[in-house]
Amino acid sequence: MPPVLADRTYNPETSPDGFERSKAALIAAFATVELPAHPAYCAHCVTREDLLAFSGPPNLIAPDVASKFIRKVGTTWGGITELQRITPRLLCLAADNQLEVHPNMMWEKLNAAQWRQWPSEQVKTIDNFLVGEFVRLLHTSPRPAHSAHRWLGAVSTGLEDLSPLLTAWHDSIGALPDPKVSETAVHHLVELLTDSPLRPDLPATIGDLFPNNESAGAQLSSFLRNPAVDVDLKRAAKNLSDSRYSRRINIAIERLGRFKAASQRL
Template sequence: MSGWEAAVRRMYDVFGHVTRPERMDGCLHCVEPGPERPLLAGPVGSIEAAALARYAAKALNTWGGVAEFRYFLPRLLECAAADAFVYPDPEIVFGKLASAEWRTWPDEERDAVTGFLSEWWHETLRRHPVHPSMDTVVCALAATGMDLAPCLQAWSRLDTDAAINHLYDFVQTGLSGQRLTNAFWDRRSAAYRQLLTWLTGGPAAAAVEAAFAAETREPVLERLAAIHPALLPSP
């Protein structure tokens, strides 16, 4: 079993104690009575993404509270990490963790969520191409309120082709000057400043320079050279 598979299984194990709701109240103008019945008819892990998508969009806002959110959490995060919902986007779903104040939950639950988020990052970093994109993944992780420092430390090693290609792609599509382009970023957040400082404040440029010095393959050298100027700190 891979680390990612183990992290997913642990989420189901840890949150398996959460009591199944008998009903889920929602805003009368937004959710008609009874739409939760198909979601509560069987095991959480068997819920189809298409059936769960409406709840994923409305959870904690106009449909259900934290108790219901914790009940569905393993399947919600599993589907969102696979970008299995047509809507909502992963950034929205993972952002609901912050709304639910997950870092105040019991230790075992916090550890399971942290392990899931960490393994999602490493699973993304080790493969290229991926879906959802690195741009989506890092923004979704930031939306949870987690510290991005361990993620950026791992990315800084640039010790695989996948890590280099992810940085190349991000510079092309996720970064514009001194701004991150994903519309879901909270530009006032600590995570936004943390990632932007890593990208344009020197650390990413230094990582590229170290990777360039250790590399011998011409195509990889060209790719590193292409992104280096965009990562240099502003004069």
């Protein structure tokens, strides 16, 4: 379950620069992973050019080669060691929308490789990278296929506990961050409440956001029902009352109230 969100824990490290630092730490944590001396692959499915490109520095592997590897790893091209070696590259490509497969496929392959059982420093840097990536997303205005709830839906395929991410969202919509950060983070919350599969009078529809992780819906529901989120949303409505976003924020407040009321009736 997500933590109680009453106390502010805003961390100035959660910034675009913080994302770059988490990226560097992620790459460093996997730097010692080497390719097997005799990698397994199907000669009919994987070309020599693919193997040559894959054998170079992981952070330089082209998106098309990395994406082809994701489709084939565990079957006709490589196994856990190869996947482990390229994980930072895959996460960085996914973060920049350069991966040519859906992120769900990447997470399914990482789950199959039991990535949570990898060395603790690697797991820690993956977790930190995801928080940094999410905060970077919250610093930019939502647009089609670029919204917090869509991102959480994909990441939840491989991440059971969303509380660090939801805490970062809560901190970002509050009074402590730079107003521009708070505004864009609020817009992502408004997007969730007004333009997502979530139907406020049917709280169970929150599960439609997380088809691969049933517990994630309960975590997001708890986040939305926390009184602090309602307070932050109403503060944003007041601060942006003269902006073009005013009407939509007020619609989001009304829908949040309906969602909370319907949840109490369950």
